[in-house]
Amino acid sequence: MMNLTKQLIEYVKKPGYRPMKPKTLAKKIGVTKKKAAKFDAALEEGLASGEIQLSDSGRIRSKVPKGNHLGIVHRIKSGDAYVILREPKPVGLTDDVFVDKKDLKDAQNGDEVLIGLLQRRKGRGQRCGYVVEVVERATNVFVGTYSEDDESGWVQIDGKDFLEPVWVGDPGAKGAVEGDKVVIEMLRFPAVGQIGEAVLTEVLGTRGQPGVETQMVIHEFGIPEEFSPAALEDARLEAENFDEDNLEGREDLTNHTIVTIDPATARDFDDAISLEQIEQGHWLLGVHIADVSHFVQPGTALDRDAEKRGTSVYLPTKVIPMLPEVISNGLASLQENRVRYAMSAFIEFSKEGIPIATRFARTAIRVKQRFAYEEVMPILATPENEEIEGVSPEIRGLLKNMHTLAMILRKRRFEKGSLELDMPEVRLDLDQDGNVSGAHESEHDESHEIIEEFMLAANIAVAVRLTDEGLNFLRRAHPDPAEPKLKALKEFVEILGFSFDRFQSRQDLQKLLRVVRGTPAERPINYAVLRSLKQAVYTPMEMGHYALAEDHYCHFTSPIRRYPDLHIHRLMASIIFDNLADTRPSEEELIRLGHHCSVTERRAEQAERELTKIKLLSYFEDKIGEQLHAVITGVDRFGFFCRGIEIPAEGLVPVATIPGNDYFEFDRPAMALVGRSTGETFRLGDPVLVEVARVDVDRRELNFRLLTHSSPKRPPKKTAQRDQSKKKPSGKMSAKSGRKPSSKRGHGGGKRKRNQNRKKR
Structure with missing residues (x-):
């Protein structure tokens, strides 16, 4: 064992080693399948020693050398960057580290890097640093626009991270023509004085053609789209072997009154509800979740594909499921009037909503009726109305009871300190060709809250049971926010005129969110609160869930679309069948799986937002000059961002375009631009009227022009030399010029530099 551990550590510490997944590393050092268990033990030993570490993406890397620090690169428009340090941070260093572009090497946005600290500091004492090496790339695959120049092919990568095109060799590779959207894999990343070099791997077509924008995002985020033939074969075999009359080992609930409530556009249905009142006025809630673990066995090709994906991806124009549709939209989907296998949580509540007892079982159910959210509210509004077509008195009574219990649970949850941020998502209105005809914010009414409360109750009940069993499992954790973040939130809130004295108090934060609801400050304060909180993650560590005010929480209710839920189902099945010894994953394995699932979840969310943004930008391309009522959602020294009310698109009003000749100073604590004169x-939160001024889909930019604005004015600043000159003080922005008066603009410098680089090649 010691020899293999030593061999592993020595390989990872070799110069030029790049972090890799455990399976790849095992192959590199010559470990056969027969010795896989020994390798896992050696890996665990190496990690325990601290000589090697596990990255967020589940790759093995060497420990951080003394004097260096790990961080994530965040590049800014100038080409410089800030590095967001990993924990633990150096003592006394709380801010991000500034890295000049000449000290970045070839590090790009999102890369994980090793940095050293410099003695010099920026304004306000911010530390400066330099990149020692790139530890792990955020990605090597990019999407951009193809062009030809100087008898070579070039690709301008979408977005703002790459200022210059990347060389892709001989023109016409893969049949690409000018203006095509293409996929490239980077061979050499650009740096100061060095052009980027890549290989063109796929031609997607011209942007605007059906499906091209969706494929752009799928490739940009590296989302697996096709299932392996072996996984598809596993799914087909499960379909062939499924017999809905075979209920062996299952509790038969097919005659119980069970319903589903889902979005009208839902394609898979993984949760259903039953509810009855029992003795002493208690409630017996049944939360019935699709038993995906019956169809997806550990270690199969189907399981490997599902784990790799981590989650289903719900793009505006396409769903990329975690499991093949024969399972996700067929066998495991709790469809109306079909016998389906379920994992059921039965929770008994007192009439005050206090959980009394829980029981779990593998069941067979038959959903009596499926509802869309939009159909439920009219029934709840008039539960005694027998004229509602197709809804029996029994079902109406069930929905009424569901609403009653859900509101009791909801009230108790908020009394306990649970937080709720009102952050509606943007939903696109698409025509038959998949083009955007408009957009709206998603609604969240009491029909959504019913299902939300019952799913939360089931997730908590399962997490408590697994904890009581002494099992390691993948928790859904939400760490407590850092105190400096809460202090900054307090300053911001009070500048907007709201009281927030006890910023460490969850109850006071909850009160603040209630007070601002329905006011112009609601959205900015909700965003500010969200920025002050840490991200929720999957981990076996007992961190609790800050936003829900729960000590134990996990995801159990969506195994069709989330791999962590499938992991939980397997553990619950082991409890039910009393064979826990066979399914105890190691803590190391759970840490790796938690990292992976957290990353794939964020990737899916980012991809959905990115395609929504691209579709909205495409919608506005032919709407230059169109007016929108909007609300300011963000402020910076270069301008302010605002979000449309009728169409919830966000764009920038550059400070240079604000009417008049005033100079605007950025008041960072107040998050405001203030006219000096x-x-x-x-x-x-300020309301504004703007018009669409500029759209650049490739750079993901939407610029507005301010038409009208009304808000209280601050007294003009008094300065001794105010009338002597209109010159703007260094570092302040001018509405007239949009830049520092002393700055010099180059013309065509970028192109000249690129041509010089080509000649060097």
Whole structure:
């Protein structure tokens, strides 16, 4: 064992080693399948020693050398970057580290890097640093626009991270023509004085053609789209072997009154509800979840594909499921009037909503009726109305009881300190060709809250049971926010005129969110609260869930679309069948799986937002000059962002385009732009009227032009030399010029530099 551990550590510490997944590493050092268990033990030993570490993506890397620090690169428009340090941070260093572009090497946005610290500091004492090496790339695959110049092919990568095109060799590779959207894999990343070099791997077509924008995002985020032939074969075999009359080992609930409530556009249905009142006025809630673990066995090709994906991806124009549709939309989907296998949680509540007892079982159910959210509210509004077509008195009574219990649970949850941020998502209105005809914010009414409360109750009940059993499992954790973040939130909230004295108190934060609801400050304060919180993650560590005010929480209710839920189902099945010894994953395996599932979840969310943004930008391309009522959602020194009310698209009003000749100073604590002469103030929550000024889909930019704005003005600043010169103080922005008066602009420098680089090649 010691020899294999030593061999593993020595390989990882070799110069030029790049972090790799455990399976790849095992192959590299010559470990056969027969010795896989020994390798896992050696890996666990190496990690325990601290000589090697596990990255967020589940790759093995060497420990951080003394004097260096790990962080994630966040590049800014100038080409410079800030590095967001990993924990634990150096003592006394709380801010991000500034890295000049000449000290970045070839590090790109999102890369994990090793940095050293410099003695010099920026304004306000911010530490500066330099990149020692790139530890792990965020990605090697990019999407961009193809062009030809100087008898070579070039690709301008979408977005703002790459200022210059990347060389892709001989023109016409893969049949690409000018203007095509293409996929490239980077061979050499660009750096100061060095052009990027890549290989063109796929031609997607011209942007605007059906499906091209969706494929752009799928490739940009590296989302697996096709299932392996072996996984598809596993799914087909499960379909052939499924017999809905075979209920062996299952509790038969097929005659119980069970319903589902889902979005009208839902394609898979993984949760269903039953509810009855029992003795002493208690409630017996049944939460019935699709038993995916019956169809997806550990270690199969189907399981490997599902784990790799981690989650289903719900793009505006396409769903990329975690499991093949024969399972996700067929065998495991709790469809109306079909016998389906389920994992059921039965929770008994007192009439006050206090959980009394829980029981879990593998069951067979038959959903009596499926509802869309939009159908439930009219029934709840008039539960005694027998004229509602197709809804029996029994079902109406069930829905009424569901609403009653859900509101009791909801009230108790908030009394306990649970938080709720009102952050509606943007939903696109698409025509038959998949083009955007409009957009709206998603609604969240009491029909959604019913299902939300019952799913939360089931997730908590399962997490408590697994904890009581002394099992390691994949928790859904939400760490407590850092105190400096809460202090910054307090300052911001009080500048907007709201009281927030006890910023460490969850109850006071909850009260703040209630007070601002329905006011112009609601959205900016919700965003500010969200920025002050840490991200929720999957981990076996007992961190609790801050936003829900729960000590134990996991995801159990969506195994069709989330791999962590499938993991939980397997553990629950082991409890039910009393064979826990066979399914105890190691803590190391759970840490790796948690990292992986957290990453794939964030990837799916980012991909959905990115395609939504691209579709909205495409919608606005032919709407230059169209007016929108909007609300300011973000402020920076270069301008302010605002979000449309009728169409919830967010765009920038550059400070240079604000009417008039005033100079605007950025008041960071107040998140406001303040006119030096007039006192005109642009701050979060202000209503504005804007018009569409500029759209650049490839760079993901939407610019508005301000038409009207009304808000309280601050008194103009008094300065001794105010009338002597209109010159803007260094570092302040001018509405007239949009830049520092002393700055010099180059013309065509970028192109000249690129041509010089080509000649060097």
